[in-house]
Amino acid sequence: MFKAEIKILVVDDMLTMRKVVSKILRDLGYSDITQAVDGNDAWEKAKDGSFGLIISDWNMPNCTGVEFLKKVRADATTAKTPFLLVTAEAEQHQIVEAIQAGVDQYVVKPFTTDGLRSKLTAVYMKYAKVAG
Amino acid sequence: MALTKNRTDDILLFGCMADVDLGTVSEIAKETLNEVNTDDGFAKVAIDLGSLYEVTPSAIRNLSLYALDLRKKGKLFYLLHPTRAFERMIANKGLDKLFNAIEDLKEIRKEIKKRKNIDVNFLNPFIEATVNTLSIQCQFETVAGKPEVKTESFNHPVDIAGVIGITSEGFTGSISICFTEKIFLTVMSNMLGEECPEINQEMEDGAGELLNIIFGQAKTVLNQLGYSLEKAIPTIVRGKELKVKHITPYATFILPFESKIGTFYMEIGAEV
Numbered sequence: 001m002f003k004a005e006i007k008i009l010v011v012d013d014m015l016t017m018r019k020v021v022s023k024i025l026r027d028l029g030y031s032d033i034t035q036a037v038d039g040n041d042a043w044e045k046a047k048d049g050s051f052g053l054i055i056s057d058w059n060m061p062n063c064t065g066v067e068f069l070k071k072v073r074a075d076a077t078t079a080k081t082p083f084l085l086v087t088a089e090a091e092q093h094q095i096v097e098a099i100q101a102g103v104d105q106y107v108v109k110p111f112t113t114d115g116l117r118s119k120l121t122a123v124y125m126k127y128a129k130v131a132g
Numbered sequence: 133m134a135l136t137k138n139r140t141d142d143i144l145l146f147g148c149m150a151d152v153d154l155g156t157v158s159e160i161a162k163e164t165l166n167e168v169n170t171d172d173g174f175a176k177v178a179i180d181l182g183s184l185y186e187v188t189p190s191a192i193r194n195l196s197l198y199a200l201d202l203r204k205k206g207k208l209f210y211l212l213h214p215t216r217a218f219e220r221m222i223a224n225k226g227l228d229k230l231f232n233a234i235e236d237l238k239e240i241r242k243e244i245k246k247r248k249n250i251d252v253n254f255l256n257p258f259i260e261a262t263v264n265t266l267s268i269q270c271q272f273e274t275v276a277g278k279p280e281v282k283t284e285s286f287n288h289p290v291d292i293a294g295v296i297g298i299t300s301e302g303f304t305g306s307i308s309i310c311f312t313e314k315i316f317l318t319v320m321s322n323m324l325g326e327e328c329p330e331i332n333q334e335m336e337d338g339a340g341e342l343l344n345i346i347f348g349q350a351k352t353v354l355n356q357l358g359y360s361l362e363k364a365i366p367t368i369v370r371g372k373e374l375k376v377k378h379i380t381p382y383a384t385f386i387l388p389f390e391s392k393i394g395t396f397y398m399e400i401g402a403e404v
Contacts, residue, residue, distance in 0.1 A: 014337050014338075014340070014341045015334050015337055016320075016323065016324060016334060016337050016338035016341050017341055019324050019326075020269070020323060020324065020325075023324070023325045059344075059363075087348070088344050088345045088347070088348025088349065089348040089349075089351055089352050090348075090352050091351075091352055091355060109265075109269065109344075109345045109348065109349075110264065110265045110268035110269035110345055110349075111268065111269070112268055
């Protein structure tokens with residue numbers, strides 16, 4: 001599992017969902033959590049490559065989660081940042097689009113603490129495998 | 133008085149006296165629009181022509197405008213006992229769907245009954261998504277009750293409601309979820325893991341997000357079943373003792389969800 005001191009960026013246009021995700025992350029032992037309100041805000045905060053994990057909503061105004069993901073993957077500084085997309089819809093074509101854009105995992109709302117934990121574990125294992 | 137007026141259930145019925153021409157009838161009908169527009173107690177308006185009238189272009193024009201105004205208000209318009217010539221004329225002009233020519237008021241009732249049936253396959257995913265979302269995201273357990281037709285006497289208090297408009301192959305209309313303050317604050321407190329003493333801007337966002345999640349889940353299932361649902365943006369309305377009205381000439385359904393601390397409702401209104 002990711003270390004407790006990892007820096008996490010939570011992106012959602014809805015304050016309530018930012019709070020929900022942040023609360024679950026705190027329940028899982030993570031405390032260094034930064035929030036962003038859309039993909040543009042998130043990119044400004046993430047482009048220096050300082051985050052060890054990004055959890056982003058999909059549907060947001062100005063810059064969607066997938067558009068933000070594409071920016072992250074296209075920049076050498078951020079390209080290898082673990083990235084989870086959160087979505088209320090899980091239609092086949094959307095999943096394909098997210099995978100093609102380079103997402104590591106996606107979480108479908110509604111989700112529980114255990115649900116998010118298992119997705120984080122899957123992402124961690126993927127990166128640990130690559131590193132090891 | 134050239135028109136008599138009767139109300140039966142939710143039908144407003146105008147009858148024509150024998151000594152007026154149709155042009156006059158249509159003018160008088162137009163004058164009743166204000167009354168029709170401000171009275172929400174009925175969904176259908178019928179003019180009984182009594183097989184008396186010859187067709188005139190000005191009467192057709194006036195009645196068309198009248199029928200269109202009614203449709204904009206979500207009300208249906210019927211012409212009872214038109215002459216054959218009248219029926220032919222409106223059919224030739226492609227206005228038969230606008231006028232709904234009928235021979236008997238019973239036909240309206242049959243039509244209403246037919247349209248009261250909303251596709252269960254369409255509704256079930258919304259019901260399941262509501263129960264599921266509240267349980268998983270808010271640890272708020274509910275049991276869906278039996279759908280009923282909403283009547284005028286239905287008077288459950290609503291303090292906040294989320295409304296979503298839907299256009300698809302199986303259903304066009306609106307779905308709303310209506311909460312009392314007490315239930316909504318409990319749902320939000322559970323969701324956020326903190327005390328929520330009052331409904332504020334953040335709570336409104338939360339209501340929108342809940343609806344988004346419910347709609348997203350239902351949409352995924354329905355599109356697998358072949359409905360073509362597009363994205364929809366929820367609207368949140370808040371206020372003391374709100375009245376939610378779906379602008380539709382058909383029946384609005386209410387679906388209760390029982391919880392330990394009370395009942396909240398989903399309302400479903402189908403459009404023409």
